[in-house]
Amino acid sequence: MLFDFLGWGSSDKPSGYPYTADNQVGDLDAVITQLGLGQFVLVAHDASGPPAIDWALAHPERVAGLVLLNTYYCEMPTLRPPEAIWLFSTPVIRSVARPVSRMFGNWLFRRMYWWQVGSFIRDADVRREFVPLLYQQFDATPSARPAFFRLNEDLLPTVQSRTQMISKLKEFRRPVRIIFGDADPSLNSGVARTFHEFLPGSELFLIPGAQHFVQLDEPEQVARLILAMPGPGSASA
């Protein structure tokens, strides 16, 4: 199953809402609780890493497996934000970037989105199909823009605060697969290797040539690796 976090896609986009990683844990918890799920595999990509990992660390007995796709959690030596995310997440810089991006009826924002998100996808035909599809939520009313700006503000505090959780990662004993496109320059293979080091017993899969949106670039490989997750009993102690 899949869901849109509040502020995104077809979910409600309340104005003034605290769109933060901490709060996204509550979105995930609401889905799990109200759908009455027992054990399940959590698959996190990009900014869903912090809420997924937070939830998994708090409820390991409910987690049949954890899959990390080009995501982040805590400070790591090679971790760096994509250019547009750096622009909107860096204090002071973002206070200029936001109003500038809104100029000309959000024309600059749209251009930047198409360039940045386009760079997350390897193949031109996939890019042509998915960049406009993913951008629709920003042209919609209400727009995904408030969630985008708020999550950017929250990015550095999220990563800094999770650094104190590294010892908890090292104690996590459920099956973990780390599946990263190795051509992602930001959430890169160094990040994947650091996750592998922090999560004992995890399995590391680097997919050659795949970009940040690894599930769009190599859907068959990613699906195969998710479906072949080992059972909870096979995690190394």
Place this chain on the structure above:
Amino acid sequence: MMAEGMMAYQETFVQRDQHRIYVRDHSGTEPAIILMHGFPDNVHLYDRLLRPSVSLPLAAAPGRAI
């Protein structure tokens, strides 16, 4: 329901306080798999992975089912 080019799924909303969270449920065997998106994207990030030509042959293979 069945969207064109996608595996069959049910759409529903989960309530969080007064707000609604959109959920797509592709039925299958336990354990469930919860696919989560980052920003700036949404559930469409997994559209290619959930195309029948990708996931159905894998689900039919020995081992886990979707």
